[in-house]
Amino acid sequence: MAKVNPDFIKKVTASKQFNASECMNCGVCGAVCPMEIELLPRKLFRYALLGLEDKVLEHTPVIYQCLLCKMCEANCTADVHIAENVRFLRTYISKKVYQL
Amino acid sequence: MPLPTGPVIGIMMDNLKKRKSVFPISGRKAVKWSQKLEIPVGGETVLYTGSMYQLLPYMIAAVNRMGKMEDSFLGQYVGLGRFFNKMFNVSSIMFRPKRADHKRFRRIIRDIARLLQQAGVDFGYLYKKELYAGALAFDLGVDETFVAHAQRLSNLFKAQGVRSLITIDPHTTNVLRSVYPTIIDGFDIEVKSYLEVLAENDTLRPINKVEGEITIHDSCVYARYEDVVEQPRQLLRRAGYTVKEPKNNRNLTHCCGGPIESLFPSMAHQIGGKRVQQLKDAQGKGVATMCPICMATLQQAANGDLEIDDIASFLAKAFCPPGANDKSAEEKRSQP
Incomplete structure (x- = not known):
């Protein structure tokens, strides 16, 4: 069962970097991704916005598999800063999980 | 099985904190490319390598070693490696670059400096004081380490009176200019890539005749982060080449x-393979890259089937006096 972490929601919504709420869920990002990562960003960013920290952390390898190449951003119709959002999640994991 | 992400990132970040670079490199090796070029020390405008080209031989050695560890029982000991790496420089023992790799990346930086000299650009170099710019720490989201390192570098620029930087790779250009x-x-x-500096320079004219069709591989970071798209094309055409475009190009590269590659070597190799096919399909005589990471990854994926070299080397053939900096036989043999 999904568990909501209110602190995680606070961190995500307080961040000026994380603008995934602009996403219209059109799916272009997944279609053009050279890594064919379907999960990123649509589902993963939704998990983050909903405060489902466990779900986000479960997908840690995928978060680091992103090339940050911005092919998705170049095709995004909603101007979501996808690479910066991925970097935001990495920063969170670096601190929370890896203690870096 | 992929390598454990946390300890691999941890090793690189420990190195950056403790040894000022993700892969430790000696000052002597980092500046060796500049021998006999008589570049002044420091100055208001400096050529800033950020050690990216110099670090690539270490990255290649690391990726080869880690690629072998991906599916081996040794992968589970990366955490132990991090523990010891804090005390002594394990990465320098584990990842031993080939001498020929050092040579080929040094040759490219020399080509870049020679092109700038040929264009009459006035620049200095910080030599052993120069530091890595921290792009990998930023990309991996290790912000505290990145910011501390960036502050250290910013203080260095201030102390040296630097007002303008000429960068040589897209990642260093991006972090210094935009981050x-x-x-x-x-x-x-002020931060400008040498490609922008040369494209703006009217005095740089070819002195040797070159011809042929060169396929251009745009770097994602130059094209989509920094809008450096036209300059490399202009320079290749001015040199005398015909520019061929692959299926994905410009800001859709x-x-x-x-x-x-440092975390998922096998996956990186697959992506490289897809791109190599697109570059082959463009049917140029050679492929010009403008980032040392692109060059190394694509050469590895092409496995000798395609002539891939840095754009600086193609340009130097046209704009610089021949002979002194040509590829050595050893380097030609070692290229994948």
Whole structure:
């Protein structure tokens, strides 16, 4: 069962970097991704916005598999800063999980 | 099985904190490319290598070693490696670059410096004081380490009176130009890639005849982060080449896979393979890259089937006096 972490929601919504709420869920990002990562960003960013920290952390390898190449951003119709959002999640994991 | 992400990132970040670079490199090796070029020390405008080209031989050695560890029982001991790496420099023992790799990346930086000299650009070099710019720490989201390192570098620029930087790779260009001003108060140093500097320069004219069709591989970071798209094309045409475009080009270029090579070597290799096919399909005589990571990843994926070299080397053939900096036989043999 999904568990909501209110602190995680606070961190995500307080961040000026994380603008995934602009996403219209059109799916272009997944279609053009050279890594064919379907999960990123649509589902993963939704998990983050909903405060489902466990779900986000479960997908840690995928978060680091992103090339940050911005092919998705170049095709995004909603101007979501996808690479910066991925970097935001990495920063969170670096601190929370890896203690870096 | 992929390598454990946390300990691999941890090793690189420990190195950056403790040894000022993700892969430790000696000052002597980092500046060796500049021998006999008589570049002045320091100055208001400096050529800033950020050690990216110099670090590539270490990255290649690391990726080869880690690629073998991916599916081996040794992968589970990376955490132990991090523990010891804090005390002594394990990465320098584990990842031993080939001498020929050092030579080929040094040759490219020399070509870049020679092109700038040929164009009459006035620049200095910080030699052993120069530091890595921290791009990998930023990309991996290790912000505290990145910001501390960026502050250290910003202080160095201030102390040296640097007002303008000429960068030589897209990752260093991006962090210095677009990220540092957002995290360092008052960071107002002008940052330009050497490709932009040369494209703006009217005095650089070919002195040797070159011809042939060269396929261009745009770097994601230059094209989509920094809008450096036309300059490399202009320079190749001015040199005398015909520019061939692959299926994905300009701001829709296809990544080489390199950015994830340190964590997921096999996946990076697959992405590189896809891009190599697009570059082959463009049917140029050679492929010009403008990022050392792209060059290394694509050469590895092409496995000798395609002539891939840095754009600086193609340009130097046209714009610089021949002979002194040609590829050595050893380097030609070692190229994948």
